[in-house]
Amino acid sequence: MSADPSPAPVNITLPDGKQLHFPRAVTGTEIAAAIGPGLARAALAVEVNGQDWDLSRPIPGDARVRIITRKDPEALELIRHDAAHVLAMAVQELFPGTQVTIGPAIEDGFYYDFARDEPFHPDDLPRIEARMHEIVARDLPTRRTVWPRDEAIRHFEQIGEHYKAELIRDLPRSEEITVYYHGAWHDLCRGPHFVSTGKIGQAFRLTKIAGAYWRGDARNAQLQRIYGTAWRDEKELDAYLKRIEEAEKRDHRKLGREMDLFHMQEEAVGQVFWHPKGFTLYHLLEDYLRRKLARAGYCEVKTPQLIDRKLWEMSGHWANYRQHMFVAEVEDEKKTLAVKPMNCPGHVQIFKQGTKSYRELPLRLAEFGSCHRYEPSGALHGIMRVRAFTQDDAHIFCTHEQISDETIDFCRLLMEVYRDLGFDDVHVKLATRPDNRIGSDQIWQLAEQSLESATKQAGLNYSINPGEGAFYGPKLEFVLRDSIGREWQCGTLQVDFNTAERLGASYIAEDGAKHAPVMLHRAILGSMERFIGVLIEHYAGKFPLWLAPVQAVIATVVSDADAYAQEAADAMHRAGLRVDTDLRNEKINYKVREHSLAKVPNLLVVGRREAENRTLMLRRLGSETQESLALDAAIPILTQEGMPPDSRN
RNA sequence: GCCGGCUUAGCUCAGCUGGUAGAGCACGUGAUUUGUAAUCACGGGGUCGCGGGUUCGAUCCCUGCAGCCGGCACCA
Numbered sequence: 230m231s232a233d234p235s236p237a238p239v240n241i242t243l244p245d246g247k248q249l250h251f252p253r254a255v256t257g258t259e260i261a262a263a264i265g266p267g268l269a270r271a272a273l274a275v276e277v278n279g280q281d282w283d284l285s286r287p288i289p290g291d292a293r294v295r296i297i298t299r300k301d302p303e304a305l306e307l308i309r310h311d312a313a314h315v316l317a318m319a320v321q322e323l324f325p326g327t328q329v330t331i332g333p334a335i336e337d338g339f340y341y342d343f344a345r346d347e348p349f350h351p352d353d354l355p356r357i358e359a360r361m362h363e364i365v366a367r368d369l370p371t372r373r374t375v376w377p378r379d380e381a382i383r384h385f386e387q388i389g390e391h392y393k394a395e396l397i398r399d400l401p402r403s404e405e406i407t408v409y410y411h412g413a414w415h416d417l418c419r420g421p422h423f424v425s426t427g428k429i430g431q432a433f434r435l436t437k438i439a440g441a442y443w444r445g446d447a448r449n450a451q452l453q454r455i456y457g458t459a460w461r462d463e464k465e466l467d468a469y470l471k472r473i474e475e476a477e478k479r480d481h482r483k484l485g486r487e488m489d490l491f492h493m494q495e496e497a498v499g500q501v502f503w504h505p506k507g508f509t510l511y512h513l514l515e516d517y518l519r520r521k522l523a524r525a526g527y528c529e530v531k532t533p534q535l536i537d538r539k540l541w542e543m544s545g546h547w548a549n550y551r552q553h554m555f556v557a558e559v560e561d562e563k564k565t566l567a568v569k570p571m572n573c574p575g576h577v578q579i580f581k582q583g584t585k586s587y588r589e590l591p592l593r594l595a596e597f598g599s600c601h602r603y604e605p606s607g608a609l610h611g612i613m614r615v616r617a618f619t620q621d622d623a624h625i626f627c628t629h630e631q632i633s634d635e636t637i638d639f640c641r642l643l644m645e646v647y648r649d650l651g652f653d654d655v656h657v658k659l660a661t662r663p664d665n666r667i668g669s670d671q672i673w674q675l676a677e678q679s680l681e682s683a684t685k686q687a688g689l690n691y692s693i694n695p696g697e698g699a700f701y702g703p704k705l706e707f708v709l710r711d712s713i714g715r716e717w718q719c720g721t722l723q724v725d726f727n728t729a730e731r732l733g734a735s736y737i738a739e740d741g742a743k744h745a746p747v748m749l750h751r752a753i754l755g756s757m758e759r760f761i762g763v764l765i766e767h768y769a770g771k772f773p774l775w776l777a778p779v780q781a782v783i784a785t786v787v788s789d790a791d792a793y794a795q796e797a798a799d800a801m802h803r804a805g806l807r808v809d810t811d812l813r814n815e816k817i818n819y820k821v822r823e824h825s826l827a828k829v830p831n832l833l834v835v836g837r838r839e840a841e842n843r844t845l846m847l848r849r850l851g852s853e854t855q856e857s858l859a860l861d862a863a864i865p866i867l868t869q870e871g872m873p874p875d876s877r878n
Numbered sequence: 879g880c881c882g883g884c885u886u887a888g889c890u891c892a893g894c895u896g897g898u899a900g901a902g903c904a905c906g907u908g909a910u911u912u913g914u915a916a917u918c919a920c921g922g923g924g925u926c927g928c929g930g931g932u933u934c935g936a937u938c939c940c941u942g943c944a945g946c947c948g949g950c951a952c953c954a
Contacts, residue, residue: 348882439949440881447951451881454949486889495927495945550954571954605879605952606945614953699954750954787911814911822915836913848914855914 240291257284258424261296271298273428274307274421281307283373283421299461309334311422311429312361312459316341318414319360320455323353329416330392330443330452337469338433338458342441344392349453354435357455361433368427369412373420376406385417392443393417432466433459476713479769481762482611488770488828490778491612499609499616501758506778509807511761513776515597517873518621518646518753524875525642527595527623532575534599535566543732544574553603572598573725573750576624577732580746585736590746591627591635597757598622611762618756625749626734629672632724633679635749636705640687643720643753647709649874651767654710656690660697667700668726676724677703701727707753711767719755719763724748770828771850774871777807781867782829783845784811784820786836793840797833797860804864806871808833825850831867 241249241260249263257275261268261284275282276295281303288294297303313332320327320343332341343349376384378397385393396417397406409418411426423429435457443449460466477483485491490507493500503511519529535557541547546554547567555568569575576594585592598620608614625635640657647655659680662673680703684691691705698704707720729735730745738744754760764772774780781801783794791812801808809829811820817834824832834846834855845863848855858866 351883437948438882441950442880445951447880451950453881456949493946498945544954546954553952553954573954602953607879607881607950608952609946784914785911786913789911816910816912816917817914818912819916820914825915832914834914838913846914853914 237290239288241288242291242293244293244295254287254289256287257282257294257296260288260294264296268296268298271300272296273298273301273304273423276303281421283371284424285371286373286421304461305459306334307421307423308429308433308461309339309459311426312433312457313339313341314409314411314416314418314422315361315364315426315429316357316435316455316457317343317416318364318411319357321414322364323357323360326389328390328392331396338436338456340454340456342443342452342454344443344450344452349438349455351438354438354455358433358435358457361435362431364411365426365429365431367412368425369414370425371422372410373422374408374410374415376408378402378406381406381408381417429459430462432461432463433457434466434470472713476715476766479713479766480611481613481765484765484770485612488778490765493612498606499604499614501612501615501617507761509778510764510772510776511757513873514754514761514764515621515757517649517875519597520873520875521642521646522595522623525593525638527593529595529597530576530579531596532569532572532579532598534568534601536569536575538565538567540574540578540732541567544728545731546570546574550602555601555603568601569598570600570602572596572600572620572622573624573728573748574732577729577734577748580626580729581732581734585626585746587628587736587738587744590736591625591631592746593623593625595621595623612758613762615756615758618758620756621752621754621760623751625751626729626736626746627749628738628744629675629747632676632747632749633683636680636683636722637686639722639749639751640683640689640705643707644687644689646753647707647720650764651773652709652711656692656708656710657684658694658697658706658708659684659691660694660699660704660706662698662703663696663700665700666698668702672726673703676726680705680722680724699723699725701725709763711763712769713766715766717763719760720753721751721755723750725750771830772828774830774867775873777830777871779809779827779829780807780871781831781833782809782811782820782824783833783835784817784824786817786834788812788814789837790835790840793843794835797835797845800860801864801867804868806864806867821848833863 237253239251239253239255241251241255243249249260257272258269260275261272272284274297275284276297277288277292281297297307310333313334316339317329317332321329324345326345328344330342330344332339382394382397385397400406407418407420408415409420409422435455437456439454439456440451441454443452458466458469460469485507488506489504490510491501491503493502522529538547541554550570554570557566557568576596579594580592599617600620601617604614604616609616627635644655661677666673684705702724704721704723706718708716708718710716725748729748735743735745783798785791785794794810794812798808798810811824821832828850830850832848834848839845843860844857845860846855847858847863
């Protein structure tokens with residue numbers, strides 16, 4: 230079943246342009262050996278004309294070839310893919326009768342989906358992992374075999390691997406069916422794989438068990454997925470595990486409780502109880518955004534929470550999202566009211582009041598819109614995914630010609646806001662026309678072009694998400710990267726040619742005729758709740774001074790300083806600073822520790838000396854040193870430092 | 879919603895094979911007036927998530943439900 234050795238000579242071109250000549254088909258292993266023994270040892274796979282191949286697979290004709298070693302970027306993916314195979318093998322050794330399905334390499338690791346009646350238990354992971362280490366230590370040789378399609382299907386059916394048989398049936402006829410052997414164990418796989426299991430190394434760890442639908446479709450059977458992580462060496466593995474640990478430390482659910490920002494409870498699932506400190510943060514963010522919006526020409530509005538289902542039927546939401554809407558009924562009325570899941574129809578109602586002229590466009594209606602959606606229970610996650618949330622929503626009613634300028638302005642505004650909030654790394658995805666859509670290609674063309682050129686003009690990095698737009702128009706999705714490299718999609722801008730018309734909104738154009746306005750749906754933060762969650766994790770709770778719920782604590786050393794501490798706090802409150810006092814009968818060490826752990830940015834210590842001299846000892850969070858400041862000097866310093874970014878200079 | 883796991887004091891967690899619960903921190907009281915990451919002593923606090931069952935007896939075993947956690951699916 231291995232390829233026939235070709236009698237023809239083969240010319241191999243290396244990346245540096247050097248050519249090697251072989252009398253017949255040659256394998257990656259042989260090429261590596263011809264280059265040098267060091268490379269022969271380090272070789273993991275070989276790139277042949279841009280495709281990754283097994284080292285042992287004969288290269289039948291002339292080719293450009295590059296030997297892949299552990300140092301190459303592809304190595305990780307190959308290690309992970311091999312590790313997935315070893316995982317499958319270990320599972321089948323330990324749990325006979327388990328069917329294997331698919332097992333790809335993913336970011337940071339790999340997984341494999343299994344079909345087995347008995348569920349895996351977390352305690353099984355160490356056992357499976359131990360077996361994997363053993364299989365790697367066995368250093369089983371890998372063999373690639375090519376099978377006739379029907380024979381492969383018959384074989385997998387016969388050994389009870391029905392999912393594999395289904396996979397082969399669904400492969401295009403043109404596809405070569407390859408089966409990889411690691412020792413006697415084998416699996417349908419496109420490859421490539423290392424020459425033996427020993428090449429994987431031992432820097433892997435199984436991490437979690439999960440349910441996953443066959444082929445990602447909820448209508449299909451649910452399989453059991455085992456996740457693992459794999460790296461080039463122990464050092465990389467440790468670094469990864471450390472990274473996960475660090476991420477857990479800044480989990481917004483943990484910090485939210487520790488910092489007394491909010492809580493959630495059973496009686497209000499998916500809804501946030503904001504505590505005084507958390508709501509201070511919330512308001513600071515909202516106030517900041519409100520100022521930005523006002524300056525950018527938005528008008529803020531507020532629309533009803535409960536709206537008759539008729540309006541939702543008209544907008545099309547009732548038909549599509551009824552199951553995800555909360556509904557309210559009152560005994561004395563026959564009406565059914567829906568709690569708004571979005572703000573657009575409300576804003577359209579405001580637009581529709583009176584007759585609008587083209588002169589009034591663009592009209593930008595903004596709302597911190599409280600929305601409720603019945604999210605599936607399994608989707609809920611802290612304050613990141615909730616059932617009651619507040620969108621920093623706005624709808625720009627404009628003409629087709631105005632789409633471009635409005636988009637540019639929006640991108641700029643959004644970038645300013647993100648930068649002010651500490652996010653510099655942002656990229657944009659442009660989701661273009663889907664197959665199933667309404668509106669003429671001409672209008673789509675205009676909308677997509679407007680979005681794309683606006684994105685460019687705003688100086689943003691963007692990529693295209695073909696076919697991912699909404700049925701009513703293309704959209705921009707803004708993704709930001711946080712301080713530990715995670716990505717969050719927050720902002721969005723969607724072009725909508727449909728809703729305004731559907732809800733009967735129009736304006737009188739220059740030609741005197743009625744036209745439906747284009748609606749741009751846009752949000753910068755997305756949801757206040759979620760964005761605050763992102764902020765907490767981004768800053769690990771150590772907010773910049775302008776967002777810190779408590780900007781400073783004045784802590785006394787002795788009770789003789791109480792009166793002075795109170796006086797200083799009063800003066801700071803008058804200056805608009807958010808300051809607490811700590812007059813407790815505790816040692817200063819204790820107070821320093823406590824407020825440091827509470828992530829208070831500035832600690833102001835006062836004892837007898839300070840009370841006499843009217844000074845404060847300032848200790849900044851994260852610093853181990855202090856500086857003495859006159860009270861009169863400290864106030865303007867902190868006020869200046871705590872100024873919101875849009876008020877500076 | 880689906881698969882799996884978890885649920886013991888405000889928090890973090892002990893509690894062997896069933897005999898009605900403990901620690902540290904937090905909280906309260908007292909002593910201590912302290913100079914930059916935990917002062918000492920004493921004390922209060924739990925219907926062991928909720929309901930049903932098995933048992934002489936259930937935090938522990940079985941079962942239903944809820945919530946949470948990890949994924950999957952979903953996210954106008």
